[in-house]
Every structure is written in C-alpha cells, then in structure tokens.
Amino acid sequence: MHESAGFGASADVGRGITPDSSGGRKRQRPGRSPEDNGLGGSEGSPLPRVPLPRGPACVRFQAIDERMASTLSYEDFIETYALRGRPVVLKGGASLCFEEGNAWSREALRVEAGHKVVPVRRWVPDSVSWARLEKAGQMPLERLLSQPATDTTSGQEGAGKGTGEAAACGQIEMDGGDPLYLHDWSLPQNLGVASPLLAGKFRVPKFFAGDLLQRLAGRGLPYTDSWPSLFIGPKGSRSDTHIDSFGSHFWMALLEGKKRWLLYPKEEAPLLYPIWPEGCHDPVFEADLDNPDATRTPAALLAKGFSCVLEAGDLLFVPAGCPHRVENLTGTLALSCNYVDATNIDMSLAALQDQAFTDPQAAALASALGNCNRKLARRQEEVPWTMLKKWPREGEVAEWLPNPRVQ
Numbered sequence: 001m002h003e004s005a006g007f008g009a010s011a012d013v014g015r016g017i018t019p020d021s022s023g024g025r026k027r028q029r030p031g032r033s034p035e036d037n038g039l040g041g042s043e044g045s046p047l048p049r050v051p052l053p054r055g056p057a058c059v060r061f062q063a064i065d066e067r068m069a070s071t072l073s074y075e076d077f078i079e080t081y082a083l084r085g086r087p088v089v090l091k092g093g094a095s096l097c098f099e100e101g102n103a104w105s106r107e108a109l110r111v112e113a114g115h116k117v118v119p120v121r122r123w124v125p126d127s128v129s130w131a132r133l134e135k136a137g138q139m140p141l142e143r144l145l146s147q148p149a150t151d152t153t154s155g156q157e158g159a160g161k162g163t164g165e166a167a168a169c170g171q172i173e174m175d176g177g178d179p180l181y182l183h184d185w186s187l188p189q190n191l192g193v194a195s196p197l198l199a200g201k202f203r204v205p206k207f208f209a210g211d212l213l214q215r216l217a218g219r220g221l222p223y224t225d226s227w228p229s230l231f232i233g234p235k236g237s238r239s240d241t242h243i244d245s246f247g248s249h250f251w252m253a254l255l256e257g258k259k260r261w262l263l264y265p266k267e268e269a270p271l272l273y274p275i276w277p278e279g280c281h282d283p284v285f286e287a288d289l290d291n292p293d294a295t296r297t298p299a300a301l302l303a304k305g306f307s308c309v310l311e312a313g314d315l316l317f318v319p320a321g322c323p324h325r326v327e328n329l330t331g332t333l334a335l336s337c338n339y340v341d342a343t344n345i346d347m348s349l350a351a352l353q354d355q356a357f358t359d360p361q362a363a364a365l366a367s368a369l370g371n372c373n374r375k376l377a378r379r380q381e382e383v384p385w386t387m388l389k390k391w392p393r394e395g396e397v398a399e400w401l402p403n404p405r406v407q
Contacts, residue, residue, distance in 0.1 A: 060301070060303065060304060061262065061304075061305050061307040062304070062307075063307065063308060064087050064088065064089050064261070064263075064306045064308040064316075065081075065086070065089065066088070066089045066091055067088055067091065068090075068091050068092060069090035069091060069093035069095075069205070069315065070092060072090065074206050074207060074380045077207045077317075078207075078343060078376065081317060082207075082249065082317070082341075082343040082344070083343050085319040085320070085321070085322070086265075087263060087306055087316065087317055087319060087322065088316075089308055089310065089314050089315070089316050089317075090205075090207075090314065090317070091313070091314060092313055093205065093253060093313075093314060093315025094253035094254060094255060094312070094313050094314060094315050095313065096205040096206070096253075096315070096382055097202060097204070097205060097253050097315075097335065098201055098202065098203065099200065099201055099203060099384070102200070102201040103255070104197065104201070104255060104333075104335070105255075106145045106333065108197065109145055109197070109333075110141075110142055112191065112196055113141050113187075113190075113195075113197070114140065114141050114142035115140070115141075115142070116140070116141045116191075117139065117140055118139065118140075118141045118144070118185055118190075119135065119137075119138050119182075119185070120136050120138065120139055120144075120180040120181060120182055121133040121134060121135060121136055121180070121181050121182075121183050122136040122177055122178045122180055122237075123177075123178040123181070123239065123240060124177070125240075128280070128284050129284075130242055130282050130284070131183075131239040131240050131241070131242035133181070133183060133239055133240075136180055139180070141182070141232075144182055144232045145232065147234060147331055178236065178237060178238065179234045179235070179236050180237070181232075181233045181234075181237040181238075181239075182230060182232040183231060183233075183239060184230075184231065184336065185229055185230045185231075186226050186227065187227075187228055187229060187230060187335075188225045188226070188227070188228075189225060189226065193385075193389075198228075198385045199385055199386050200385075200386070202228065202384075202385045203383055203385060203388075204382065204383045204388055205251070205315070205382055206380040206382050206383070207251075207317070207380075208249075208251055208317075208337065208339050208341070209377075209382070209383040209388070210341035210342060210377060211339035211341055211388075212339075212345065212369055212372045213226075213338075213340055214339075214389055215372065215389070215390075216368050216369070216372075217389045218389070219368065221361070221364055221365045221368055222362075223246070223248075223338070223365065226338070227336065227337040227338055227339075228335045228336065228337050229335065229336050229337070230334075231252070231332065231333070231334040231335070231336060232332070232333055232334075233332045234331050235328055235329065235330050235331055236327075236328065237327075237328045238325070238326060238327040238328065239326050240284075240285070240325055241262075241272060241284075241287070241289060241323050241324065241325045242282065242283075242284075242285070242324070242325075243266075243269070243283065243321060243323050243324075244338055245338075245351070246340075246348055246351045246355070246362075246365075247320045247321065247340070247344055247347035247348035247349075247350065247351040247352075248320055248339060248344070248348060249317070249318065249319055249320045249338070249339055249341070249343070249344050250317075250318050250337060250338040250339065251315060251316065251317045251318070251336065251337055251339075252310070252315065252316050252318075252335070253314075253315045253334060253335050253336070254311065254312055254313070254315070254332065254333075254334045255312060255313075255333045256332060257312060257329070257330040257331050257332030257333065258310065258311055258312070258328075258329040258332070259309070259310040259326055259327065259332055260307070260308075260309050260310075260327045261307060261308050261310060261316065261324060261325070261326055262290070262306075262307050262324065262325045263305060263306050263322050263325070264303055264304070264305040264306070264323045264324070265304075265305075265319075265322060266319070266320070266321030266322055266323075268304060268305065268323070269321070269323050270299075271287075271300055271303040272285045272286075272287040272289070272297075272299075272300055272303060273285060273286035273287045273297045273299070273300065274286075274323075281355060285323060287300035288300075289325050309329065319344070320347050320348065321347060342374045342375060342376045343376075345369060345372070345374055348369065349366055349370055352365055352366035352369070353366050
C-alpha cells in the first residue's frame, strides 16, 4: 500500500478542479450545494439527480470472495479476479510468502531489524493527508514489536513521554489520540535487498510474480525496490479511505491478528466524495464508509462495496483503483506488496503519464513500463526473493495472453 509521496501533483482533469470565469481554478467539493446536497443535478454538480434509498436500510457491502490458496489456479486468479477488478481473500495464502519453515515472526523481526528507528503515523479525523494518516514522530521498531498481536489494548500505554530513548528518537508524546501505527515501511530500502529476512526466506506468491516493477530494479526508478513492506498496528489503529497510487494492484498477507476491511470497486469512487487537497495527487474521501451522512454525503448511500475481516494466515488481493479503509481489530503484523503486471499496466501507465506533467520520475517509470513485455507466464510458481529481480528467465516459461473476453 503506497502513497505517491515522491511524485508531484497530477493534471487537473478528473481531479475535481474546473476553470472559473476568470481563467483561474476553483475546487469542487461534492455534497456542498445547499440546493441539492450534491445530488440535484444543478449547475456544477458532479453527480446527476438520483433517488436516495427509502425504507429499510439497503445492503451496501457484500462479503469478499474466499478461495483456498492451495487450490486456486493461477489462470483462474488472473481471469476471475485480477482482470475483473474483483478482490479476493486467499485462505492460507500467507504461507505462500515464505520458504517452508521460514515464516517471519516478531522475534525474527526483532533480531534483524529491532534496532531500526522507524517513522510512525496516527489517524487524524480531519487530516487532508493520504489515508488521513499524520506523521507522529519516530520510535524503535523493537518497541512496536514488543506488544503481541493477541493483546487487546490500544497500544498507547507507555508510548513516548518525551524523555530517554523515545525523546532521542523524536517520538512525540501521546495526547489521547489514535494509536501509533507503522504503515508501509519498506524492507528492501531500510534493510537492503540482501537482508536475511528476504534472501532465503521471502518469496512472492505465484499470483503476483509477474510484477513488472521488480524487473526494472537497478535503474534508479521509483517503486522498483519499495516492497515488500511491513505493517505493525495495535488495536484501534487504522487508515482511512484511500486509493493506492499509480494504478497499482496490491496484496497483503496477515501474519498475526485481525483486520477489518471495507473497499469499493474503482467505479464507485465518485460516490464517496473524493477531494484533492492543493498539491496532492491522491484524493481524500469525505464520506464515512460505515455511516454516510445523508445530508453531507448522500451519494455514498448508493455505493456498493465489499467487506471482510482478514484473519491471521489470510492473504487479501485488492485491485488497482479500489478505495479502501482498514481498521486493526487486534494488534496486527502484516506484509504487503504493490505491483504492476499485464492485468493493470494500462491503468498504471495512464496514472503515471498524468503525473509526468509535473514529475520527471513518473515519466521515466512510465517509459520503462511501456517497453516491458505485457504477457504473463502460462505456468507460474512461487518465486524466491533472490530470483525475483530476474524473473522470468528467457526461455524458462511459455507465455500467454488472458482471454480477451474477460477484459
């Protein structure tokens, strides 16, 4: 899961910005019109007039499909989920991420990385930051790892008091806000690609091994050495509604704890009232997914989404462009990867080319991805980390294009 911190603001098209009569720009904020509450079809309204639900509350979420990771075929995953933009929970999928007997544990992470000082974030309800997560200082990774995932406390007990080790690390004093959260901390960038946690232990499940970003490593391009990343969150920590950047798919393997997920197909995003703060490429969503305000954000009542409680051992696939929100129901430990392959490369290229107007790095990555082979391997297995950067080797696998009827 990733925000486009390294890229500049995107072009105005589709970002809620329109020219005003003076030739300048004005920002539309859906749901702010007193005449129609955002649904009346008045001049400048982003949505047509549609009826609001009446009578008993409508069902807004359906359960995400669950499939056994051990029996789901690679081709079935591609054609049923990746190409259709449909999420899926792979039961037992987290075990695919490790060589046999080498699954990560808190103790293994403590030995290899406990000395690292990591940036932590916290959810702030009125924030305009991506996922409403604000920077909240730094703390030793060992401290985050010291609270087991089965702990049901909030994670605030004993947090930074402004003295000793915490003060030296720049950790701020907690003031009763949300718990501190390690969110999307890159392991290759912070531990090195040869880290014992990766080499000899980590592998990419076959469903995601066609990652084109990994094949571009070593060229100085963004995102090619960003994942896998680490998430450690105490009970009650969360990330608010957001979309992962540059049209990337992502997957998350939950090693410990439980996470509640709410997500929507990308086509439903306009109903969730996205706004683009000045200078930001990624939107903040005004709608509360649990309890949409019928006055301020009525269109959100019409949006149809998915939900699940991800449990330890599960792996969740989230398609590109899907707004999602995550809450840690217990303490959690998870790893995640964003990726681009033949199923979402067109969406990714469009997003990068949009960003390229203001960021040359985005242009360079778009150019490199555009020159990649867009075919997928017909037969695929889990790929060890040490082989990932050069996978697939020429002549090792036959290639195929998915059935175009499902695209």
